[in-house]
Amino acid sequence: MVLHEALQQEGRGRAAEAVETAVRDEFLPFALPTIEEDEIAEVVDTLRSGWITTGPKVKRFETAFAEYVGAKHAVAVNSCTAALHIALTAAGIGPGDEVITSPLTFCSTANVVIHLGGTPVFADIGADLNIDPDEIVRRITPRTRALVPVHFSGQPCRMDEILSIARQHELVVVEDAAHAAGAKYRDQMVGNIGDVTAFSFYAIKNMTTGEGGMITTDDDALAEQMRLLTLHGISRDAWKRYTSEGSWYYEVTCPGYKDNMTDIQAALGIHQLDKLERFLAARAEYARMYDEAFAQIPEIQTPVVQDGVRHAWHLYVIQLDVERLTLDRAQFIEALRARNVGTSVHFIPVHLHPYYRERYGYKRGDLPNAERAYDRILSLPLYPRMSKEDVAYVIRAVSEIVGRSRK
Numbered sequence: 592m593v594l595h596e597a598l599q600q601e602g603r604g605r606a607a608e609a610v611e612t613a614v615r616d617e618f619l620p621f622a623l624p625t626i627e628e629d630e631i632a633e634v635v636d637t638l639r640s641g642w643i644t645t646g647p648k649v650k651r652f653e654t655a656f657a658e659y660v661g662a663k664h665a666v667a668v669n670s671c672t673a674a675l676h677i678a679l680t681a682a683g684i685g686p687g688d689e690v691i692t693s694p695l696t697f698c699s700t701a702n703v704v705i706h707l708g709g710t711p712v713f714a715d716i717g718a719d720l721n722i723d724p725d726e727i728v729r730r731i732t733p734r735t736r737a738l739v740p741v742h743f744s745g746q747p748c749r750m751d752e753i754l755s756i757a758r759q760h761e762l763v764v765v766e767d768a769a770h771a772a773g774a775k776y777r778d779q780m781v782g783n784i785g786d787v788t789a790f791s792f793y794a795i796k797n798m799t800t801g802e803g804g805m806i807t808t809d810d811d812a813l814a815e816q817m818r819l820l821t822l823h824g825i826s827r828d829a830w831k832r833y834t835s836e837g838s839w840y841y842e843v844t845c846p847g848y849k850d851n852m853t854d855i856q857a858a859l860g861i862h863q864l865d866k867l868e869r870f871l872a873a874r875a876e877y878a879r880m881y882d883e884a885f886a887q888i889p890e891i892q893t894p895v896v897q898d899g900v901r902h903a904w905h906l907y908v909i910q911l912d913v914e915r916l917t918l919d920r921a922q923f924i925e926a927l928r929a930r931n932v933g934t935s936v937h938f939i940p941v942h943l944h945p946y947y948r949e950r951y952g953y954k955r956g957d958l959p960n961a962e963r964a965y966d967r968i969l970s971l972p973l974y975p976r977m978s979k980e981d982v983a984y985v986i987r988a989v990s991e992i993v994g995r996s997r998k
């Protein structure tokens with residue numbers, strides 16, 4: 592949509608030129624990775640080394656990641672989707688089993704349960720946009736086998752309550768920490784809380800390997816099983832087979848998958864992990880700038896952060912008080928786009944997607960908190976590559992749109 596149309600929709604009919612002069616020249620993308628010279632050099636080194644698939648750099652990355660989160664084991668995979676799938680497979684989820692998760696997540700959290708023949712069951716969210724432990728309790732049936740809390744936007748779920756529910760009902764807890772590398776719950780790093788934790792290193796996550804993921808656990812047997820599942824169920828690492836210490840012999844112990852991470856990806860991951868604390872500090876600083884500015888605007892609800900957590904600020908999600916504005920959320924997005932600001936929506940609640948509506952009969956009204964949030968949420972740009980001026984520009988743009996569209 593062109594600027595004047597967006598401005599017309601804002602409803603007040605003020606002179607477009609006044610705003611037009613304030614619009615930045617370059618589009619500010621919703622998200623961008625930070626890739627620096629050391630990542631590039633490490634990838635080139637990998638390409639020259641001959642080990643371009645799973646090899647010594649994957650091992651190095653796994654060891655460093657396990658140490659960072661304080662877990663006994665870390666298994667590198669090619670996505671968080673694979674991590675969730677492998678974790679739930681190793682936990683024995685199969686046909687007839689129910690797995691409770693949040694509706695406010697990316698579809699893969701629930702899709703993987705269906706791949707295993709299980710049924711994803713959605714429990715509604717609370718004010719912090721994370722799954723509400725009381726709602727989990729309401730959804731437990733004799734078929735419930737696992738809980739998959741999603742640390743939405745980088746804020747850990749209320750894990751004390753979730754773990755206590757899991758213990759009481761003998762459920763496995765697999766955390767979806769796609770957004771939460773570096774987050775803490777009380778004094779514990781995410782990755783060292785539930786039975787298994789799944790991380791994402793997708794391009795725009797807090798740290799990236801392009802595509803990639805990590806599974807962490809303290810459980811030796813689960814770790815062993817998950818490692819087998821990532822590579823065809825083969826009992827020896829492929830790279831060992833081709834080194835002087837290896838042998839040609841291998842055994843297939845289960846019908847595993849092809850979900851291993853490559854050394855090219857790990858080359859990125861090793862350096863991204865070294866920088867994660869710096870990245871998190873930048874994210875937290877920008878989130879604080881947004882918080883401070885939007886606290887002055889009653890039509891914008893800033894993120895609700897629980898006590899005792901270290902938020903990893905993967906996303907900065909505001910909620911628009913749409914009843915007090917002449918614009919709905921989609922029009923608000925267009926007005927920001929007209930000002931050269933990219934945004935996104937996390938997420939369309941999974942139960943509202945056609946497949947889930949048709950297969951499970953979900954409809955609007957079933958999970959009212961997630962649906963109400965969905966109509967209001969908007970993810971603003973938040974990443975270390977932004978400058979403070981970029982953040983200030985987004986604040987001005989949002990404030991101006993609200994100012995022009997107040998009822």
Ligand SMILES: Cc1ncc(COP(=O)(O)O)c(C=O)c1O
Nearest residue numbers: 670671672696697699769791793
């Ligand atoms: C909450 C959540 N879970 C899982 C995933 C899947 O991650 P990946 O793209 O690494 O498979 C994503 C990706 O965006 C996500 O946001």
